[in-house]
Amino acid sequence: MPTFAPKPLTRAAASILGAAGAPDDIAGSVARWLVNANLSGHPSHGIIRLSQYLDQIEAGAYRPAERPKLLAESGATVLLEGGGAFGHLAAEELTVRLVEKSRASRVAIGGIVRCNHIGRLGEWSELAVSMGAIFLMIAGGPGMMRTAPFGGREGRMSTNPISFGAPGGSEDPLILDFATTAAAEGKIRVARDKNAQIPPGQILDNQGRPSTNPHDLYDDGVMLPFGGHKGYGLMLMAEILASNLVGDTLLPTPHHAIGTFALAIDPNALGAGAGFAAMTDAMIRRVTSSAPAEGFSEVLIPGDVERRSRQALQTAGVDLPDATWNAVLTAAASVGLPPAAVNAQAAGEAGS
Amino acid sequence: MPTFAPKPLTRAAASILGAAGAPDDIAGSVARWLVNANLSGHPSHGIIRLSQYLDQIEAGAYRPAERPKLLAESGATVLLEGGGAFGHLAAEELTVRLVEKSRASRVAIGGIVRCNHIGRLGEWSELAVSMGAIFLMIAGGPGMMRTAPFGGREGRMSTNPISFGAPGGSEDPLILDFATTAAAEGKIRVARDKNAQIPPGQILDNQGRPSTNPHDLYDDGVMLPFGGHKGYGLMLMAEILASNLVGDTLLPTPHHAIGTFALAIDPNALGAGAGFAAMTDAMIRRVTSSAPAEGFSEVLIPGDVERRSRQALQTAGVDLPDATWNAVLTAAASVGLPPAAVNAQAAGEAGS
Numbered sequence: 267m268p269t270f271a272p273k274p275l276t277r278a279a280a281s282i283l284g285a286a287g288a289p290d291d292i293a294g295s296v297a298r299w300l301v302n303a304n305l306s307g308h309p310s311h312g313i314i315r316l317s318q319y320l321d322q323i324e325a326g327a328y329r330p331a332e333r334p335k336l337l338a339e340s341g342a343t344v345l346l347e348g349g350g351a352f353g354h355l356a357a358e359e360l361t362v363r364l365v366e367k368s369r370a371s372r373v374a375i376g377g378i379v380r381c382n383h384i385g386r387l388g389e390w391s392e393l394a395v396s397m398g399a400i401f402l403m404i405a406g407g408p409g410m411m412r413t414a415p416f417g418g419r420e421g422r423m424s425t426n427p428i429s430f431g432a433p434g435g436s437e438d439p440l441i442l443d444f445a446t447t448a449a450a451e452g453k454i455r456v457a458r459d460k461n462a463q464i465p466p467g468q469i470l471d472n473q474g475r476p477s478t479n480p481h482d483l484y485d486d487g488v489m490l491p492f493g494g495h496k497g498y499g500l501m502l503m504a505e506i507l508a509s510n511l512v513g514d515t516l517l518p519t520p521h522h523a524i525g526t527f528a529l530a531i532d533p534n535a536l537g538a539g540a541g542f543a544a545m546t547d548a549m550i551r552r553v554t555s556s557a558p559a560e561g562f563s564e565v566l567i568p569g570d571v572e573r574r575s576r577q578a579l580q581t582a583g584v585d586l587p588d589a590t591w592n593a594v595l596t597a598a599a600s601v602g603l604p605p606a607a608v609n610a611q612a613a614g615e616a617g618s
Numbered sequence: 619m620p621t622f623a624p625k626p627l628t629r630a631a632a633s634i635l636g637a638a639g640a641p642d643d644i645a646g647s648v649a650r651w652l653v654n655a656n657l658s659g660h661p662s663h664g665i666i667r668l669s670q671y672l673d674q675i676e677a678g679a680y681r682p683a684e685r686p687k688l689l690a691e692s693g694a695t696v697l698l699e700g701g702g703a704f705g706h707l708a709a710e711e712l713t714v715r716l717v718e719k720s721r722a723s724r725v726a727i728g729g730i731v732r733c734n735h736i737g738r739l740g741e742w743s744e745l746a747v748s749m750g751a752i753f754l755m756i757a758g759g760p761g762m763m764r765t766a767p768f769g770g771r772e773g774r775m776s777t778n779p780i781s782f783g784a785p786g787g788s789e790d791p792l793i794l795d796f797a798t799t800a801a802a803e804g805k806i807r808v809a810r811d812k813n814a815q816i817p818p819g820q821i822l823d824n825q826g827r828p829s830t831n832p833h834d835l836y837d838d839g840v841m842l843p844f845g846g847h848k849g850y851g852l853m854l855m856a857e858i859l860a861s862n863l864v865g866d867t868l869l870p871t872p873h874h875a876i877g878t879f880a881l882a883i884d885p886n887a888l889g890a891g892a893g894f895a896a897m898t899d900a901m902i903r904r905v906t907s908s909a910p911a912e913g914f915s916e917v918l919i920p921g922d923v924e925r926r927s928r929q930a931l932q933t934a935g936v937d938l939p940d941a942t943w944n945a946v947l948t949a950a951a952s953v954g955l956p957p958a959a960v961n962a963q964a965a966g967e968a969g970s
Contacts (some may be wrong), residue, residue, distance in 0.1 A: 340890055342694055343724050345888050372695050373881075375725045377888050400863065403889050408904065415864040417627040418908030418917040430851070432858045442851035442860070495846025499782070499794035499920040500852075502901070506784045506792070510897040511752065511883065512673030513890030529725075529881070531863065536697050537690055545862040549854070552760065556770030559826040568851040 268591050269583040270277075271521065274614035276301045279316060281611060282594070286323050287319040288330035292352065299354050303386045304584045307575035311386040312453050314590045317597040319352070324600070328352065328382060334359050337379070342371040343498035345512070348381030355525065357384035357403075358393065364530035365399040372535035377512030378526040386571060388443030400531040401431045405507030406501075409524040414448050414488040419474030421488045422526060425451070427506035435543030437550040443570030446501035448492040454480045468588075523586040523600030557560070620943050621935040626652045627965035630801065631668060633963060634946070638675050640682035644704065651706050655738045656936045659927035662804050663738040666942045669949040671704070671735075680704065680734060686711050689731070694723040696961030697864070700733030709736035709755075710745065716882035717751040724887035729864030730878040732834060740795030740924060742880070743783030745807040752883040753783045758853070759861030761876040765799050766840040768850035773840045778801070778856035783921075785885065789902040793921030798853035800844040802830070806832045846942030893952040 270278075279297035284290060296319075304312035329350030338345040344363045348356035356378045367374035384390070387403050393565040394401030406426035413423040431445040448468040457464045458480035471477040472486035483489065491497035512525040533542040554565045586594075595605040622630075631649035636642060648671075656664035674680040690697040696715045700708035707729045719726035733789040736742070739755050746753035757777035765775040801820040809816045810832035823829040824838035834839065843849035852877030864877040885894040906917045938946075947957040 300791075340724060343887055371693060371723075372692060373725055373727045375883060375887060387890040394778075400858070412913065415908055415917045417911055417914040418905065420908040422905045422908050430855045432855075432862075440851075444848045444851065470911055474909065476912070491631040492848050494843050495920070496796045496849070501798065502795060502905070502920065503782045503784075503793060505901055506752070506898060510784075510894050510901065511885065511890055512888055513893050531727060533863065534866055535695055535727060538863055541865050541966070542862050543866075546858060549760070549857055549862065553770065553774045553854070556767055556772040556774050556801040557826065558769055559766065559771040560828070561823055562769040565767045568854065570849070614860060 267585050267587055268612075269585050270481050270612050271299060271583050271614055272305060272580060274303075275313070275584055275612050276422035277588050277610035278608050279313060279594075282316060282320070282598045282601065282603060282608065283330065285598070285603050286320050286330055288352075292330065292355065294334075295358070296352050296354055299389060301584065302389065302576075302584075305576045306386065306388070306572040306578045307579075307591075308386050308388075308572070309586075310450070313473055313584070313586060315383065315385075315596060320383070320600060326350075327472040333380070342367060342374045344374070344376035346376070346378045346381075348378050351382065353378075353384035354389075356381050357390050359527055361390045361394050361401070361403075361528065361530075362397070364528055365394050365397045365401070367533075368399055368530040370533045372532050375527070375529050377405075377508070378527070379512060381524075384526060386443065387427050387429035388431075388441050388490065388569070391429045391441050391443065392439070392569075394530060395431040395433045398433060398533070400433070400533055402529040403429045404504045404508045404527045405524055406504035406507070406527075406589055407523040407525050408429075408505070411503070412451065412483075412489050414470060414474075414490060416491060416495045419470055419488060423491075423501055424566070425489075425504065426501045426508070428500065428504055432546060433543065434449040434550055435540075435547045437547045438567070439569060440546070440550065440567050441572065443568070443572075444492075446497050447489045447503055448497070449489070449590060451483075451489065454483050454489070619937050619939055620964075621937050622964050623659060623935050623966055624653050624874065624932060627936055627964050629966035630960050631665060631946075632951065634668060634950045634955060634960065635671070637950070637955050638672050638682055640704075644682065644685075644707065647710070648704050648706055651737050651741060653936065654741065654928075656938075657928045658738065658740070658924040658932045660740075661850040661938075661942075662740050662802070663938070665938060667735065667737075669945040672949040672952060674734070677701075686730070688807070694719060696724045696728035696730070698730045698733075703734065704742075705730075705736035708733050709742050712878065712880055713742045713746050713753070713882075716880055717746050717749045717753070720751055720887075722882045724884050725881070726741045727869055727879070727881050729860070729880070731864060733876075733878055733939070734830070736878060738795065739779050739795050740783075740921070743781045743793050743795065744791070744921075746882060747783040747785045747793065749784040750785060750885070752785070752885055753781075755879040756856045756860045756879045757876055758856035758859070758879075764803065764841050765853070765916050766822060766826075766837075766842060768847045771822055771840060775843075775857065777841075778853045778860070780797060780852065780856055784898060785895065785901045786902055787892075789899045790919070790925060791921060792898070792902070792919050793924065795920070795924075796844075798843055798849050798856055800849070801833075802840070803841065810836060814894070827942045831916075832915050859898070879943060892964035894938070901919075912951075916923035 281294040283293035334356035389596040409424045412421045425445040471482035507527040510526040630646040635645035684703040686708035761776045777797040823834035859879040861877040
């Protein structure tokens, strides 16, 4: 399993994206977002996606030089079309536009139609919070329907993730980012490959019975929403906002049925002023100062795990499984970059 | 256990509130909201509260003729002060103002500071949806801190409920309303009084160990957020929006530290037009048509349970435990209404 320092890995990823047709600024940004997902401890949204994106470029679904289009806007709303552009670009533009709007209008909402994969939702909450806003982003719609509704046994819903971010004052910001399924499909896949059991509450078998055997998911089983009927309700809310409100499937030629919704709020929207940050700091200190429960060593806030991972991996480097890196090298070769050159650049060798 | 038809029970409750000093319109509205909570299957927010409200009037915390005040507003925001008014009045006014604003501004947010008990949050989502809006309402803040953060063992958070509503087209609307704790404290109390066990994941004992013995909560135990770290994150989000953003505790004399936040969105805000209702109907049909899982007979959407309860109890009447009704009669007597008169009015007897 090779290990790479983040900067040369980012440069290597950018070179591959550039060779695939992305202009320098787009190649650099997408590479940075992918590596940041690895650094944040979410490799499922990181460099592993590079070969998939190159396949999509080859297939014509991604057009690497394209940029998102502004379809409509009002004082407090923005509607973007992702089109063939990298989804990350549309997510970044939506985030920046909504935060800027919210400074004047206090609150702003928007969405993206026909959008490619936008990466880790927490990335955009982190961006909005760094610009000073409270932010909510939701992706959802009738896409990969492998999740049963509460009380049901047939796959009728997608993973519909929700991310929320809020700035602290002197404390680190709170960054929430989770799928409304009980578990990520990738984790159930890992358990299957290890022949391990999974915790109860994550899947049903093909007879609609609760199961802790991960193989049951891949034998026509279904995933479950987290938190019973409450998580199911949030999963429906996510689809209503990200798909029905944004109107993704209303387009003459819908790209796919997963849309993106976001909401930005100025922390001073209702007049709390500097009190917002002070109260958020006090809240964070109040909860993190609780004595730990059995089996825990401390209380964290959402976002801490990713922050710590980034700190640790900036120095330790990003480990990539051989299969992931070999797929990257194969993809690079397909756009004319020889493996030796990619390896040298990712290893940070002089002259590369 | 007496059973009352909803209309005479509402008239009797209104008479009591009137005798306690509420003008006719306020007495009638509050009585209707309380009975509607009973009809909806949530007696914890219903007529049982009447004696508590009369105690609060006696204590001077509730001023039954007072109405909420508009503290500030902008094109897309509203800030109300509940003051001594029934909290329901402030919640209704916030809901109506935000929905009306959202018709022009597409999205609107607002809050209530110094607010008395607002009843069942779903009531306000139902109202907003009946006016055609998508609606989110959250109550939260550092009030009754009996819930431990995820990974902690000390009570540092409140139950921070979240309600969301969206209109369907020909389908019934989706109305979500839940506490971000794993269970309502009232249900754990009922289990304690029956010496029954509770499901795992609801409480920790006073040593921070998971417990299914409800007595442990009342021996310095704590409640837990629903859905592990995800529900904990939403509980924090609720406090950030309902308390920190609304700025409740910034007031010179904070009434208490639970604030209320709401968001109204025009379903056409991003241009989905009539497609919003069509897509929501299609989503509802898609999920409810799933075959049921083991142990279930059908798939419901959030709001169905309350709608069915209202339908059934409109005819069957509202059962009230003797203790609840006796407390109402005692409260009524304290404002000069003899039990016989209250009983006759609640029973719908002619001339009463």
